[in-house]
Amino acid sequence: LRHSLFHADPHPGNISVTDDGKLILYDYGMVGRLDNETRLRLIRLYLALVEKDPPRTVNAMADLGMLTPDFNRSVIEKGIELAVRAMHGKKPDEMEVQSLMELANKTMSKFPFVLPKNLALYMRMASIIEGIYKTHKVDFKFVKVLREILEKEHLIKDAYIEEIKYSFQRFAKSIDATISIAPELKKFIDENRSLQFLNAKPKSNILLSGSIVSSAIFVGSTVLYASNELLGITGMISSLIIMSIFTIFRKH
Structure with a gap:
């Protein structure tokens, strides 16, 4: 998010840890790059998730090409609201989930999420990392450390701009x-x-x-x-x- 480059194949064989707890990444045969516009939109998306703001989250997702043009905003915002709550460790109420599904059915809406080509490697990288900590049963909530990461990399200002x-x-x-x-x-x-x-x-x-x-x-x-x-x-x-x-x- 700071330098637009990322290791695109961080499977367990490419990861090691030093004695003092620092990560080592091997094999840079697969490296991804984000263009500046996409990078800034991702930062906007992450900040909106941290601040639990569904409308801004949907705006950023639409700008990233993650939603089809004919998406129903009210349905997506409600779905994002429940998802954000789950990311922060709060399990959504079953009645709320049922209500969302009924709303989607009434408006003839499906959840129109798509994977943009320019984010395919990035999402692959994120999925592999998620799989690693789930395999090792690590109770890790990415969104909980996200603000700290954005602040450490001095990206909060960029997101607001x-x-x-x-x-x-x-x-x-x-x-x-x-x-x-x-x-x-x-x-x-x-x-x-x-x-x-x-x-x-x-x-x-x-x-x-x-x-x-x-x-x-x-x-x-x-x-x-x-x-x-x-x-x-x-x-x-x-x-x-x-x-x-x-x-x-x-x-x-």
Whole structure:
């Protein structure tokens, strides 16, 4: 996660331990490499798991290509919530699991997890390591030491920076999509005789422009709210402030 390289074949024959407890890895015939974008997305995913945040976990998984495009967010988030609880050593309640399965059936959803090609070796490596400590009956919860690993490698800051970038990119895309309908909206208003009063005063165009900008920001904020509540609420408040400014300016 720090240098983008990993030993891709850590089976028991390739692992040894020194007298003072340090690991030795042999045979670097199979080495994997992560591109920087994938590496940062993995860090985002791990931090979301550590912080028990299903929406952010799903966002990171989708960015990594771990989910099919038509996945049902509510079903996946509930499944992730139960999985995260299990990772932290809390066994999910049977009724909750049953409820999740019923929800999946009602929405005609299956769990649409896929294995991206660029993560195949990485997941193989992780599975081999998991198999080693399970074979030796070691009670090890990866997620419990994950934050310590991220902090030790100074990756927490990188994860938060990437999360903020992702949130703003999603917000910008939402605004772009909303603004793209603005010409059609104006055309509709101009052509609709019942709304001709909007053209009664020149300054009405100012209010119309403010309404379009404010609406774009508000719609973008509601979309963003699902993945980042703070930025979503900030955007909503900003849209109201912008609308108020345009209204005051029109009056004067």
